[in-house]
Amino acid sequence: MANISINLLPPEIGVSIKEKVSRKKILRISILFLVLTIILSATILGMEIYQRLKLSEAEKKLNNTKEQVSFLHEEEILSFVLKNRLKSISSLNEQDSLPPQSFNLIVALMPADIRMLTFSIGKNGQTSFSGDTTNILALETFFGNLTDSSVNEGKIAAAKVDNLSRGANGNIRFDLTIILAGAKAKT
Amino acid sequence: MNRIKEQLSEVFSNPALSRYKVMVVPVFSALVCLILIILIIVPHIKSLNETNKLIKDINIRNDTLSKKLDILRQTDKALYQDNFKLALAAVPAEKDVPGAANQLLFLLQSSKMQLDDMNFAISGNAQPSSDKISDYVINITATGEVSALKEFILKVKDAARVMKINQLDITGGRASNNIQVTLTLAAFYQGVPTSIGNIDQPVSSLSTDEEALLAQIKNFQKNTPIIESEEVTGAKGKSNPFQ
Structure with a gap:
């Protein structure tokens, strides 16, 4: 035998309950959005701080390598001028007389x-x-x-x-x- | 806290405002979200991307420089200096006319050819360019047999100092086997670069071809020794004889 339910509450109370539920829903959603946005902003700021640390570390490493390369400047010049000269000699040798x-x-x-x-x-x-x-x-x-x-x-x-x-x-x-x-x- | 609550309830007890009570929190959170998105999320996402790119670039530069550093550490300075001297014997930094003349005289003599005339056509006294190879002309008139000329031509090709024969005129002798040859040769030189570019310029060690070329020049140098002019020492006299 099927149950029969009868709503004996006056219709105004039903409407106010519905309104309350929807109000709560809106409230929850807006708070959820706010919290999510704050979390996202905090994450992005955190990532940026981490990146800045990484950047300064990379710059430090690069400067260190640059310094080491500049110590070997004489070798660099020698290598450059020698290769340059050999290139010229090769190009001359390639020319047929x-x-x-x-x-x-x-x-x-x-x-x-x-x-x-x-x-x-x-x-x-x-x-x-x-x-x-x-x-x-x-x-x-x-x-x-x-x-x-x-x-x-x-x-x-x-x-x-x-x-x-x-x-x-x-x-x-x-x-x-x-x-x-x-x-x-x-x- | 309670006072604030009381004051707020007083404000919202106003029937005109009580209608908007439900909108306060959503509007407030929407405003805060909007401010956060505009001021923090969007600009920082952009800068995150840029910083990431910058870090990548720096790492690439660092890797390139590290490779360069490894190559430079392996570079034997003394060996490279010797190799450069060797390369300068092939294409000198200056015109080095005496060096070219010495080499040609040596080659003519070793090929059993007799020199009749030698002259140089050198234009300008400008500083040699390091970007391109410059040359000057040497005209030679010599007498000898055809076999001697063939030997001379071969020796010029295999000489330490790079020279090219541009013109060859031969007049055969009717009475003897000797021929008279007039040669126009080009002798090359190139200035040494004074700047080597920036620090990021890559450096590579000598390739097998370059090493073979150096070995070839060394071998040629044995066949055609070049007399290097020694630096004059001792009394040099007055710098200006008119003073």
């Missing part, structure tokens, strides 16, 4: 019967060469060596005959302009 390369290459490609009369090469790698020979086969071999990339290892980009003449004594004289492969890329 075309004239010696060109000279060695052309001398290596030159058959024994060819005689060098003049040889000139500038920084840009353009080489002028003049020579003579009595042996036409040696001259052919020399021209072949200058133009065959498998022989000159692709180091010569172009070889141009500027002049070719034969004297009454059978002496063949020639003037060449040789452009190195590296020089072409640089110019």
